[in-house]
Amino acid sequence: MTSLPETTGKKLGLVIDLDTCVGCQACATSCKEWNAGGYSAPLTDQDAHGGDPHGAWLNRVHSYDVGDGPKSRTVHFPRSCLHCETPACVTVCPTGASYKRASDGIVLVNPDTCIGCKLCSWACPYGAREYDYADGVMKKCTLCVDRIYNESFALEDRVPACVRACPTGARHFGDLGDPSSAVSQLVQEREGFDLLPEMGYKPVNKYLPPRPRRDQTSEAPAHAAEQPTVNSGSLADRFFVWADNTLAR
Amino acid sequence: MHPAYSVIVFTTASGAGYGLLVWIAAGVAFGFAPRDAAFGFVGMGVALAMITTGLLTSTLHLGRPERAWRAFSQWRTSWLSREGVAAVVTYIPAGLLGLGLVFGEFAPGQIVLGAALSAPCALITLWCTGMIYASLPTIRAWHQPLVAPLYVVLGLATGGVLMTGLLLSFGHDAHWIAAGGGAAMLLGAILKRLYWTAIDTAKKTYTAEAATGLGHLGTVRPLDPPHTQPNFVMREIGYQVARRHAEKLRSTAAMLLFLLPLAAALLLLINPPHALQLIIAALATASMIAGVLMERWLFFAEAEHVVVVYYRGGSA
Numbered sequence: 176m177t178s179l180p181e182t183t184g185k186k187l188g189l190v191i192d193l194d195t196c197v198g199c200q201a202c203a204t205s206c207k208e209w210n211a212g213g214y215s216a217p218l219t220d221q222d223a224h225g226g227d228p229h230g231a232w233l234n235r236v237h238s239y240d241v242g243d244g245p246k247s248r249t250v251h252f253p254r255s256c257l258h259c260e261t262p263a264c265v266t267v268c269p270t271g272a273s274y275k276r277a278s279d280g281i282v283l284v285n286p287d288t289c290i291g292c293k294l295c296s297w298a299c300p301y302g303a304r305e306y307d308y309a310d311g312v313m314k315k316c317t318l319c320v321d322r323i324y325n326e327s328f329a330l331e332d333r334v335p336a337c338v339r340a341c342p343t344g345a346r347h348f349g350d351l352g353d354p355s356s357a358v359s360q361l362v363q364e365r366e367g368f369d370l371l372p373e374m375g376y377k378p379v380n381k382y383l384p385p386r387p388r389r390d391q392t393s394e395a396p397a398h399a400a401e402q403p404t405v406n407s408g409s410l411a412d413r414f415f416v417w418a419d420n421t422l423a424r
Numbered sequence: 425m426h427p428a429y430s431v432i433v434f435t436t437a438s439g440a441g442y443g444l445l446v447w448i449a450a451g452v453a454f455g456f457a458p459r460d461a462a463f464g465f466v467g468m469g470v471a472l473a474m475i476t477t478g479l480l481t482s483t484l485h486l487g488r489p490e491r492a493w494r495a496f497s498q499w500r501t502s503w504l505s506r507e508g509v510a511a512v513v514t515y516i517p518a519g520l521l522g523l524g525l526v527f528g529e530f531a532p533g534q535i536v537l538g539a540a541l542s543a544p545c546a547l548i549t550l551w552c553t554g555m556i557y558a559s560l561p562t563i564r565a566w567h568q569p570l571v572a573p574l575y576v577v578l579g580l581a582t583g584g585v586l587m588t589g590l591l592l593s594f595g596h597d598a599h600w601i602a603a604g605g606g607a608a609m610l611l612g613a614i615l616k617r618l619y620w621t622a623i624d625t626a627k628k629t630y631t632a633e634a635a636t637g638l639g640h641l642g643t644v645r646p647l648d649p650p651h652t653q654p655n656f657v658m659r660e661i662g663y664q665v666a667r668r669h670a671e672k673l674r675s676t677a678a679m680l681l682f683l684l685p686l687a688a689a690l691l692l693l694i695n696p697p698h699a700l701q702l703i704i705a706a707l708a709t710a711s712m713i714a715g716v717l718m719e720r721w722l723f724f725a726e727a728e729h730v731v732v733v734y735y736r737g738g739s740a
Binding site: 177178193198203227228229230231232235236237238239240241242243246247248249250252254263265266267268269270271272288289290291292293294296297298299300301302305306307308310311312313368369370371373374375382384385 | 659
């Protein structure tokens with residue numbers, strides 16, 4: 176049913192740290208690997224070895240050049256479903272295949288009832304939904320619903336594949352509806368923000384801003400510093416000064 | 425937005441079909457159009473064939489057309505679902521009207537009842553089609569107050585051209601529809617011009633800086649794309665062909681869709697010989713079809729989705 180639940184028990188989501196993300200694509204590739212065999216299977220590619228390879232991925236990592244001049248910096252920006260509280264992708268769905276779970280707030284597509292009309296991809300401002308050209312249905316981040324509740328997994332593996340794969344700890348998973356959870360605390364502490372809040376879809380996922388950088392522009396010396404010559408007048412020091420001067424000729 | 429040809433054929437064919445249905449219903453109910461079997465058969469046949477062809481064509485862009493029936497279930501929230509429901513419901517009064525005209529009434533009042541219900545059902549369906557687009561805030565050019573009215577008015581205008589041709593072919597008086605359809609055409613031309621002005625002047629409120637939340641650090645410029653070849657999102661949503669030629673294409677569409685059929689309607693009002701009337705109506709129909717296809721293609725091609733700012737920076 177595409178009517179949204181009034182409240183959800185939990186608000187499971189991701190917190191993505193733009194300060195520590197190095198743009199290594201590990202989250203994107205591990206996502207593809209897991210989901211090509213999990214809930215979203217098949218997650219197909221087209222023309223994989225030809226001239227126009229493309230396929231359905233649930234996580235995409237952009238890199239941006241942010242700011243101007245010497246203060247500009249590179250910011251890597253992973254982009255996936257934000258599991259919005261009031262997602263238009265769900266309400267526009269004509270079949271009820273798109274739904275938001277009342278228990279934990281995860282937004283899912285039922286692959287058995289989706290007709291592949293693609294209207295949800297038009298409704299999402301974040302480009303989070305991709306059409307699987309071979310499977311004929313829409314694919315999206317499931318928050319690894321088939322990992323996080325999997326009791327046959329070790330506890331540390333019961334997180335989304337992207338979180339497990341991130342080598343810099345830039346991705347965090349938890350209940351953003353619980354103000355005492357680690358992710359909520361992190362968002363509070365680092366002033367996490369929503370993407371395009373003015374669209375009104377209330378994303379659950381939060382992004383942490385890059386930390387302010389030391390202003391290196393004003394500290395840069397005008398000339399390369401001279402190596403101070405230490406000369407105590409001892410025989411050894413005088414020898415090294417002589418050697419230095421001789422070799423410098 | 426990528427213009428899906430099946431959706432263009434659907435909205436133009438069904439649009440004209442529903443428009444024709446409204447004019448037949450109005451004509452029959454108010455006594456302007458004849459209640460004869462031959463005209464009823466051909467007129468309703470054309471209207472329902474266009475509607476049905478359009479609806480069937482619309483399933484071609486689905487990944488799983490065999491599941492299309494599921495789209496009738498979510499009318500509470502989805503305009504696409506509402507459109508499907510309205511489209512199917514319209515067949516009931518249209519059937520009453522058509523059968524009544526062709527085979528005579530099974531019960532007194534059948535034709536009037538069918539006509540009285542067909543027209544609002546058809547108009548509601550057209551409105552739902554427009555609202556599918558107008559309800560998406562992610563696409564500035566579609567999230568406009570004139571979009572849904574335009575779908576209704578253009579349906580009536582294009583249906584009016586068909587009705588004129590049909591009445592003339594059967595040797596019936598077509599003055600009323602030349603005037604009524606012409607008025608719809610004129611209204612459509614005015615609304616479309618206002619719409620084009622609106623989308624040209626509407627502020628591009630969504631920027632790459634806002635979309636990434638990094639605006640406080642300065643301008644956000646794409647450095648490395650997330651993938652080497654266009655993905656689904658870029659293929660479906662990042663379509664960029666028409667922009668350069670938009671003005672030229674717009675004037676051509678306006679000429680074919682509005683100007684020539686309007687001139688045809690005016691010519692018909694001054695009573696040329698019947699043979700000439702038929703030629704005029706045929707030319708107006710051909711011009712209208714080419715024009716409305718072009719208008720609908722532009723409606724997609726000119727529309728820009730907010731997600732493009734993640735890929736190319738700037739604003740949308």
